[in-house]
Amino acid sequence: MPDFFDADDIVKSYDGTIVRRIFSYVKPYRRLLAVATLTLALSTAGELVLPVLVQRTVDDALVVSWASVAADSLADPRLAGLDIPGDAPRAGGRAFVRESGLASLTQPDKRSLEADGILDPGPYYLCAKGSPGDLPEAVARDLGADGGPRLVDGWLIAPSAYARALSPGDAKSLRAADRLVVAGYGWALLAVLVVVLLSTFGQAWTTSLIGQNVMKDLRMDLFRRTSGQSLAFLSKQPVGRLVTRLTGDVETINEFFTSVVVSFIKDASVMAGALVVLLAMSPRLGLIAIATLPPVLAATGVSRRKARDAFRRQRTWLSKVNAFLAEHIAGIAVVKLFGRERASADEFAARDAELMRANLGEMYVFAVFRPLIEFFSSVSVAIVLWFGAGLHGKGLISLGALIAFVNLIRMFYSPLQDISEKYTILQSAMAGGERVFKLLDADERVPDEPRSSLSRPVKGRIEFDRVWFAYKGDDWVIRDLSFAVEPGETVAIVGYTGAGKSTVGSLLARLWDPQRGEIRLDGVPIRELPLSELRSSIRPVMQDVFLFSGTVAGNIDLGLGLGRPEVERAAKAVMAHGFIESLDGGYDAPLGEGAATLSSGQRQLLSFARVVAHDPAIVVLDEATSSVDTETERLLQGGLSALMRGRTTVAIAHRLSTIRHADRILVLADGRLVETGDHDSLIAEGGIYYNLYRLQYQGEATTAP
């Protein structure tokens, strides 16, 4: 379920620190990154080459316009800029060059060369033909006619206008060679298309793989980090929020990778590539195309700001509407009790209307910006055509190049259209990243600096030595508490609610550390023990049994890797075997979320088996059976004594039967130890225990059926 309440801080601008930290997770995948970059470059290059190939096809094979220069004047300095290849066709003392090649000549030079008869701009159609017999009949007939073709030195030279007026059949046979050129470009196009297909897929695959791996690593780090934090910290964090950090927030970072980074690189390279090709094909027209850019840049800048504001407003209202909704679902009974159904619906509609206004506001930003960019792109094309026509008229640019320009300009503009949308993704990725790293940076672990170790086997002697503890500030829950529990002894801790009984158990397992005093296990201060060693020696049994989804056996062994016989032995020891066998599936019976299919007594028995399987030296029974009914208690009694056998047991706020048989009873009041002794001596004393016993436990004993 998405987090409906964190929307307020979802808008954040670019943050270098967060980006650097995200990229530190990319490091292990350098090779993939190299492949991704390579394929990205390849696909981008391919996409840029495609329109160039189309242009070449048009120029080289479709619109063939040649000009000629006098072969004996090639040394003329005015022709210096003209590239005449050695294998250029020569006929009748003239060398032929592509009309588009004339673009390199300056206008005055061109004019004077024409006047001198050195340059004949044509345009002519030119193809290699040996004799009139090679020509279509109609062309052979027109040879030498005014405005018709000529056959010179094995070349057919025809004015372009003549060639264009030929019948399809004649043109086809005359221009067979050109068709071969077209076919050649066709194959080249196909090859490039295949390369683009493969490299685009490769790029999508590798970037996704990097993104997924980064997410996986980040999640793992976050999970380890979070599950290792102290309970003091975790109890303050709603579980739902922590899960959102692990799932949804990490996911936005993936978005950042697969959408923002990749498209940013790709868009930037496409745009840069398009510009470079534009400039290379015709510097003058390229510069004109660039000159159309400033209004686009201005529009982009404005829209980015507008989009950010609109997005912010939208998120704010969205979170307000969602909060209102969630609150009124949770408080539906109050709404009904106070007859506010209609009024709440009206209030909701008012907020919803604000949300709609914000949504429409965002829609208007995009609705204006996208068409505007399209418009600019069309205007740019028109301007280029206008200037291009002039340049073409002067022979400064080929027709194919002009067509390619149109395509390239469109290519340049298309990434700009959804730049605002991408900016929005970037913002939420930044916010998600910030929340994730904040949680990752939180260090609230219980300090684990082992300096000594327990000698094996653990005997299980516990000492509390003048222990003071407060959950916060000076609000002491445990005051100057001292007592010792000998190995194998059973000690019960009793007292009124809030007397600090449960805290004793938590301190023992170092879920918290006391502010003053020392707790020792087998004579070693527990602060000096490795946390894992301490906690494997002391196992708690809690009132509220938490079962994980999985099988019954899995909940007993909790990943210990015990064989089935050991699991069964543990279950048999606490008398859980019988009911487990009766379950559908026995030890392999699945336990659903919350394991609702088991009774509370059965759940408790499973938790006993869990403890026995882990075989600790000390067991802490934390109100483990305090609220079960009498029938269940009978069920648990046998298991409990098996659980306690041979172990040091601390029973907190337990039922009478357990307490009465304890070796010693400690009575706490206000965090202090006020009475101690066995059941009979405390009853004889007539103090707090006597009152507790008489009012609470005796009542329990007499009302039991």
Next chain:
Amino acid sequence: MLKEFKTLVPYLRRYRWRYALGLLCLVAVDAAQLLLPQYLRRAVDSIAAGGPVRAIVMIGLSMALTAGAIASGRFLWRFFIHGASRRIETALRDRLFARLMTLPTSYFHGNSAGDIMARATNDMQAIRMATGMAFVAFVDGAFMSVAILAVMFVQNPGTTLLTIAPLPLITVLIVAFGRIVGKRFKRVQELYSEMSSVAQETLQGIRVVQSFVKEDEFARRFSVANDGYKKASMGLVKVNGLFFPLISFLAGLTTLVLVVAGGAAVIENRMTPGSLAAMLAYLEMLIWPMLGAGFTVNMIQRGAASLKRVNEVLDTEAEPRFAQGAAGAEARPEGGVSFRGLSLSYPGARAPALDGITIDLPAGKTLGVLGKVGSGKSSLCKTLARIVEPPRGAVLWGGVDVGSYPLEELRSAIGFVPQDSFLFSASIRENVLFSDPDLPEERFERAVAISALDRDKRLFSHGWDTVVGERGLTLSGGQKQRVAIARAVVRDPELLVLDDALSAVDTETEESIIEALIADRAGKTTIIVSNRVSTLRRADIVAVLDSGRLSQLGAPASLAAADGFYAEIAALQALSAEPVTGGEGR
């Protein structure tokens, strides 16, 4: 599927002009877009033929004008159609919410809050897409494909036929991909929620995990789920990552065919180079409508699924004004309250929540209720306000079945302080005046005085206007309960019900609240659920509940003298400075 869309008909009708105008703009934009390649063709041909620059200028100007018209048209259809779909989304969400408010509380127990939220958010989004983008994609796709194909065919039938041969493959591809993607996407979602639940479970059971030193084991479990999710995601990428490149490839193939076939036509003088350029441009325009056709189908399907979930809420029966089987009459309840053999079972529960409760509370008297957790105290209170519907004839008020009163009359006659003292994130004043914001100031002042809330006023940064909850002030449990009491008392109700509403208030404050209440409610009926004998002592009658049954009933003095739970608790509390139950303990 279509019947789900019936819900939308009135909305579509309401915005029919917007849709009509949007449609008009859309078609106009499409038509104008078709002009652009024509301008391009004329420009290229004119340039190729060495035509005058002036002609090019004219063409360029018309091109810019057309582009301007297209841009405005695009804005307008977004304005009309997206505007309509946003308005429909909002209206439908308002209706959903209003409906939710009228549903019986049992509906909210049967459906998780997250699921209800999803209907008002994600589902609304899908419906918006179906009424907006799907419409646009459909019109755009249909009109553009037909028009472009027509133009292309008129210009060059043979070449066009060859060129568009790969295009139907795109539509086929979308349908095929849609199916595979749908399946894999579902798998990804499943593994995503599996991963979430491993994390959730671990963090919920973190006490066990840490106590048994199982951090590594659970990290391993999470790692397995994490890997599974990654693999499923990559499985989706395998298909999704191929989709767009393949579409581009097919589009590229059409270009290739056009270049080769069209090239031949140009060589053979059957086509001008300008026509070829125009056809290249048309071809590019044809790809998106083809894609759009596929997406329309997806959006409509998703919209139908979401509408179904929304319709479920809209079609759920609202709370009846008069209870089923009750003789309804327009009357305001007054007088004494009696429970007559009231029994109640919640669906799925093994034992009845209430079992044959019979209590008579005369008008103007106070009933105290005592009992352990789960003994049925709250259920008893809730039947009075029909938050839980009692059987007919089992709960009477003024001798009339509560089901026979109009719901709003019944509830407005009761001041109810629920156990969880739920407050809204609004100011303290707004919370107290929740039932009626227009109540006079004296009523408000009296309510905060009775509930002993006034003594905390100085602690609130903005006095009574301090906002509580979420991002405002966090009230203590006792403060919350006192706001909830003020909220009920301010109505000056015929019947006041305090459902264990003082548990977090310290004894001394509780005393003063009870004192003030008794003075204020002289002559009015009150029910107080409490575990404190000091409070129960002030009642006229005390009922003791045990597992849904009435175990003791009588005047507090006589119960204190008799053996039983009441006497035990009384004795216990007399000895202890601290109460056994309640308090803000850990």
